Amino acid sequence: MSQTILIEPNENLRKLFSINLNTYAATDVVPRENATDAIALLSILPSINLIVAKSQVGSEQTAIRIYNFLKEKNLQIPMIILGECRELAPDVLTLKEPISWDVLVKHAADILCVKEEEVKKKSQPMFVALESNFFYDIDHTPCDVYIQIKKADNSYQFVKRLRAQDSFTKEDIEKYEAQGLKYFHIPKDFEHYFVTFVTNNLIQKLEEDEVDFSIRLSLNANAYEVVRDQIAKVGLDESMHTLADTCIRSMVFTIKEAPTLANLLKQLFKNKISYAYQHAHLVCVIGHFILLRQQWYEPKHLDIFTLVSFFSDITLKNPEQIQVNTMTELKASKLSNEQRQVVLNHANDAAELIKDYPNYNKNIEDIIRHHHGSLDGFGFPEEPNETVHPLAKIFIIADAFVKIMLAPHTPKNKKEILAILYAQYPGQSFQDIIGVLEEKIA
Ligand SMILES: [Fe+2]
Structure with missing residues (x-):
């Protein structure tokens, strides 16, 4: 050569x-x-x-x-x-x-x-698809970007849409999305470099001190989606550790600064933030309400709780998978058998994943494994085990509250949601946690 x-x-x-x-x-x-x-x-x-x-x-x-x-x-x-x-x-x-x-x-x-x-x-490279959210927080790309077009004979063709170094805005990307586009394509040779480019941009923006609350929410959400996508494709590698860590720090910051729940919900919906991130963020906010009222509370508990919220459902791709909270809901869902299996084992999968994390400790692993109430991280027990980690108990209640709040056809009134929780979690320690939440939000 x-x-x-x-x-x-x-x-x-x-x-x-x-x-x-x-x-x-x-x-x-x-x-x-x-x-x-x-x-x-x-x-x-x-x-x-x-x-x-x-x-x-x-x-x-x-x-x-x-x-x-x-x-x-x-x-x-x-x-x-x-x-x-x-x-x-x-x-x-x-x-x-x-x-x-x-x-x-x-x-x-x-x-x-x-x-x-x-x-x-050679000039027909192999392409890889990247979700459009990868392009939200960058204003140019390090390589040419293509869209996939279906031809009359049902075969596909890749058409260049953005040239390397062309500048664009999030609004430009949203125009493509408005036309139904979900993925852009880039040459496979550039995949790793492109992801690093996006990751570095996100980290740089997340680390800025003076970021408007709604922009920070949207940066957090995009970072979350990038980590989720990369874990599914290549696992939790070093660059994803750094991005996840930066995003978790930014989440803690946003949670401490949190506006009222109603305002926060408005922001989350206005910014078209994914269900997965809405859920993770709100679980942290509700969990924080409860944590602050525990005698043993220390700021490190919010850090741990946020990390758990970030990683607990990270292996679930589809919002329908994240919404499941009971075996009955799982059976009633339209998920495929394979998707159901992933849901059943996701607490265990996430607990195993976190073992490679640089800030790993056994407590974090336990809380993630217990976050649906079973000690082995499998399935959804009718009544959560009373011996699960205390932070997992708070997580279970925060998670259930948020899922009802975000579901389209369930009560939105806080009192009605609390009543459902009291009935669903009869164990004394869970009743106490719901009581603490009630005091805060009623
Ligand atoms: Fe979960």
Whole structure:
């Protein structure tokens, strides 16, 4: 395989050009920071086949310095200059900015004698689907983005909709959603890089201090969805640990700042936040009401409770799965057998998942495993076990309250909801927790 030195200081462009040069022009890309680095490499590796260099890096005349070095050493290595360079044009191929990766790849392939048919053959990359919410908190993407269109013969075609570096807003994405679009597609080679790009953007925004409450809610919700999606695809890896941790800290912050319950509900619905996040957030808010009235309460309990709310249903994809709270509801649901099995085992699955978490401790595992009242994290016992972890008991009541509150055809009046809970959880410790909640919200 040929070798190409690439000097492009913009990280996103560097990645975009590297992957595409490698995929379509079949060349091994060696990134270098500036002319000094490139010259150092050329001195020991004069067999490089192509140099793609930014005209200028900072105040350095990068392209001119490399060109002079090649002349001086009599090295016949072709160059492509990114950006204007009047001194060397037209002797050296110069591409005017902004440079599209396909134009760069075409020139590189010509120079490296990669046949056009080969480039074309390879230019149908494998695509992966990403839910549209991945695009809410970024204003450009590090790669081209496609939509999938069904053709008359029922086959599918991918059409480019956003070019790498094109800027867009959340409203632009919502316009696609209004037309029924749920997924965008990106080349598979970019999947990991794209997710890291989105994750870093979210972390940066979540860590800002002065964020409007409703924007913070929406950032939390998007971070939650990204973590959920990635856990399903690749598991709880290091970047998802960081994103989950940042999101949990932000949730704790929002819960401490919480407006009234009615206002919070308005915000959650106004921002079109997913059911999964609405549920996780409200369980924290209700749980916090109860926690604050416990004699043993310490702020760390809110941190633990929020982490549990974040992870307890993270393996459930479908809102119908999250809504289930009893075996009767599970039987009455329209879920497939496979989806039901996931629901039955989700407390255990989440408890196992959390064992890989850096802030793991056995208490957290127990609370997650017990969050539907069984000690082994399986199913929905008619009456929760009295020996489940005390925080799990609070979680069970908060969870039941929120599920009734969010369900479309159930009582919305707090008193009616409390009456249902008193009847559903006759155990003394649960009656006491419901009593505490009643004192707070009645
Ligand atoms: Fe659950």
